[in-house]
Amino acid sequence: MNSGIGKPPLLRRQVVLSGVGGQGILFLSRLLAEAAIAGGFPVLTSETHGMAQRGGVVVSHLKVGEFESPLVRAGRADLLLVLKEENVPLHLGFLSDGGALVVNAADPVDAGPRNVAHTIDADALAVAAGMPHAVNLVLLGFALARLGGSAAGGIFCGAGEIRDALSRRHGGTGSRLAASFAALDLGIAHGT
Amino acid sequence: MSGRILMQGNDAIARGLVEAGCAVAASYPGTPASEILSSIDRWRKRSGSTMHVEWAVNEKVAFEIAYTAGISGLRAAVAMKQVGLNVASDPFLSAAYLGVTGGFLVVSADDPGPHSSQTEQDSRLLAMMAKVPVLDPSSPSQAMALAGAGFELSEAFGVPVMLRPTTRVCHASQDVDAPPFHPPAREARFVKDPARWAATPAFRRKLHDLLAGKIAEIGSWTATAPIRVNPGGAPAKAVVASGVAFAHARELFGELGLTDRIALYQVIQPYPLHAAFVEHLLDSHHEILVLEESAPVIEMQIADRRRVRGRMTGTVPGTGELLPEIIERLLSLFAGLPVPDGALPPQGGGRRPTLCPGCAHRSAFYAIRKAVPRGIYPSDIGCYTLGINLGAVDTVLCMGAAVSQAAGFDYAHRLSGKQVDIVATIGDSTFYHAGIPPLIDAVVQGARFVLVILDNGTTAMTGNQPTPGTGIGAGGETTAAVDMEGLVRACGVRFCRVANPDRIPEFVSLLKEAVARSREEGVAVVIARQPCAMVTLAARGKEPGAVVIAAECNGCRHCVDRFECPALVFDETSNRVRVDEMICTGCGVCVHVCPVGAIRRESAGERRS
Numbered sequence: 001m002n003s004g005i006g007k008p009p010l011l012r013r014q015v016v017l018s019g020v021g022g023q024g025i026l027f028l029s030r031l032l033a034e035a036a037i038a039g040g041f042p043v044l045t046s047e048t049h050g051m052a053q054r055g056g057v058v059v060s061h062l063k064v065g066e067f068e069s070p071l072v073r074a075g076r077a078d079l080l081l082v083l084k085e086e087n088v089p090l091h092l093g094f095l096s097d098g099g100a101l102v103v104n105a106a107d108p109v110d111a112g113p114r115n116v117a118h119t120i121d122a123d124a125l126a127v128a129a130g131m132p133h134a135v136n137l138v139l140l141g142f143a144l145a146r147l148g149g150s151a152a153g154g155i156f157c158g159a160g161e162i163r164d165a166l167s168r169r170h171g172g173t174g175s176r177l178a179a180s181f182a183a184l185d186l187g188i189a190h191g192t
Numbered sequence: 193m194s195g196r197i198l199m200q201g202n203d204a205i206a207r208g209l210v211e212a213g214c215a216v217a218a219s220y221p222g223t224p225a226s227e228i229l230s231s232i233d234r235w236r237k238r239s240g241s242t243m244h245v246e247w248a249v250n251e252k253v254a255f256e257i258a259y260t261a262g263i264s265g266l267r268a269a270v271a272m273k274q275v276g277l278n279v280a281s282d283p284f285l286s287a288a289y290l291g292v293t294g295g296f297l298v299v300s301a302d303d304p305g306p307h308s309s310q311t312e313q314d315s316r317l318l319a320m321m322a323k324v325p326v327l328d329p330s331s332p333s334q335a336m337a338l339a340g341a342g343f344e345l346s347e348a349f350g351v352p353v354m355l356r357p358t359t360r361v362c363h364a365s366q367d368v369d370a371p372p373f374h375p376p377a378r379e380a381r382f383v384k385d386p387a388r389w390a391a392t393p394a395f396r397r398k399l400h401d402l403l404a405g406k407i408a409e410i411g412s413w414t415a416t417a418p419i420r421v422n423p424g425g426a427p428a429k430a431v432v433a434s435g436v437a438f439a440h441a442r443e444l445f446g447e448l449g450l451t452d453r454i455a456l457y458q459v460i461q462p463y464p465l466h467a468a469f470v471e472h473l474l475d476s477h478h479e480i481l482v483l484e485e486s487a488p489v490i491e492m493q494i495a496d497r498r499r500v501r502g503r504m505t506g507t508v509p510g511t512g513e514l515l516p517e518i519i520e521r522l523l524s525l526f527a528g529l530p531v532p533d534g535a536l537p538p539q540g541g542g543r544r545p546t547l548c549p550g551c552a553h554r555s556a557f558y559a560i561r562k563a564v565p566r567g568i569y570p571s572d573i574g575c576y577t578l579g580i581n582l583g584a585v586d587t588v589l590c591m592g593a594a595v596s597q598a599a600g601f602d603y604a605h606r607l608s609g610k611q612v613d614i615v616a617t618i619g620d621s622t623f624y625h626a627g628i629p630p631l632i633d634a635v636v637q638g639a640r641f642v643l644v645i646l647d648n649g650t651t652a653m654t655g656n657q658p659t660p661g662t663g664i665g666a667g668g669e670t671t672a673a674v675d676m677e678g679l680v681r682a683c684g685v686r687f688c689r690v691a692n693p694d695r696i697p698e699f700v701s702l703l704k705e706a707v708a709r710s711r712e713e714g715v716a717v718v719i720a721r722q723p724c725a726m727v728t729l730a731a732r733g734k735e736p737g738a739v740v741i742a743a744e745c746n747g748c749r750h751c752v753d754r755f756e757c758p759a760l761v762f763d764e765t766s767n768r769v770r771v772d773e774m775i776c777t778g779c780g781v782c783v784h785v786c787p788v789g790a791i792r793r794e795s796a797g798e799r800r801s
Contacts, residue, residue: 021545030198033198033367037197037198043367044365045198045364047365048307049223049307049655050653051223051308051545051577051653052308052545054545054548055546055547056542056544057542057543069443069444071360071440073520073534073537074535075535
């Protein structure tokens, strides 16, 4: 297949992103998918569209590596990224034993006995920084810093690959790109 | 950096169509098919091809426009969601008899689950009923390939071909190769043949014979024949799967170690199922499990009932999406493996969808309940179906039914000597789609009700596609625009007023007047005109700190229960409402809602008018 040089060819990562309509779950899953492709990995995602996008529960599935099905099965996710804390009990069942839970929450979250929760108050940070729409990138930056990119056990890419993917989306320059980088860096700073 | 790009299933279908030389494409938006047409337009622009691309007023019109290009020697496609095919079923069934001279693809996207639809219906059944061959992709990349293969099949036999993706193909994304391309161009040429294109019943019978013959031949067309993905030997057991159920099964075959024990076939063309394949299947294997969504289309074409298991035998659940967890269980049972005791995937629950902050539909619904508290409220398909949360939506049947159901409620109650006030709601796009004929009917029959047309100037639910009232085409070009008030009056409605629902007190008065008038002179129409908040927000941004909650808030919950703006949050600890600054648009409509006047505008003057 099309594994890139220097990448572990058998890397397989299953990620579930959970939030509510309007939080930018779709954007985040596409960004991660584009970073995965740039890293030479095959990728499959599944998105939520339609009525749920009007503030209802929105879930994206992301599978990096050799897969056929676009859906992550219950108990199989290596990473569950939650933008709305109230969704944790709803989607915790996707996580595998030992899988990482990263949550946008003001207070510590109980992930149960088999998982570890990493929390960041991305809402408060994003509002304080004057970018309430970039909560998704704050959370992603935090997750990248906490879990590490590329290496075994971490996410399949690092902050550099995410920045590259953002640059491609925003055309390489401009204030939107700078704001996106700032949000990502804010999350990274809080995860380091 | 690899040459592969991320492509959504709908985008992949669009690219496949444009690459194959599709010259005319028409659609009406509906989840999960909505992105296909806008993607077609993007690929059109990128490839520099000459095409007619349009958002049609409804699926029937879209179908007829594309079909006609297909009988003029061109390649053409129509895209819709499965219930859209119901609307287009009249031309669909007839077009199968008449056939095409170019290539014609009907993309009908199904929604097993259903995730964002009224039904879980299987478009393949309608294809069977029409005698139209149907292709069933399992992934975005296969969907892209089948768009081209579909045109070839269509042209080889002169028939319409259906491409039937499901939500998990349309809204899956995948890395695909997308090199630059130059679509072939053709000249339109309609060859007159009234015995065919305007066939009378006598000719229809002959055309039906001809079609039946074509379907038999298509059942041996090699390009779309089933594929055994794990060749070798003839194990006792075989799994036959199509669509995304095949993708789930293929992944699970590897995980469960079934690849060397059970034969796995992918059916690409569920109808007509290849005759030689059915024979081979029954000759080679003793037990056969069929996995497909959402009706037993493949299963019913495999004759041996004792050896074939699927939905018809109750082995596979008869309703709902075939999630990979369910397929894992079915495959384990079929293979004689221990059945996993794992739970089903997390589904449902959590926050319900609601109208967006700043949405003017909310104002209209709030006003309707204020003006006509004991009314019957028929409604329709769109964002405003969420008016159900506000207690202002009593019925939702299908596109356009708000108008005919309003009339139906009037006639039914009148028979019992009852006077009920009926306030129906319908969006602008839905009104153009299917609301006009029932409005004419209601006027003619003297129905008494108020129709509120929620005119936000867009098809919001599906991603803000233009409506016939906007004067904007699929590619952003300027088109003619329909005058809604003129149209309503031309239907015979005498009371037709336009107002901004965000001015709640005035809007309540107008509704009361409309109700009074409808009792006297039949249908009264109120056009609630205010642009979609998503569009306004994107254009103007929001106004932070525009709304504040004053000390008078006594925690009565009226605003959160009856107005349900997501930006008004009830704080249980303080027993007061607070404004969620993250999402408040600053529209200030809630100021009219608080019974004690505790919600106030901070900034001077109203932004929205």
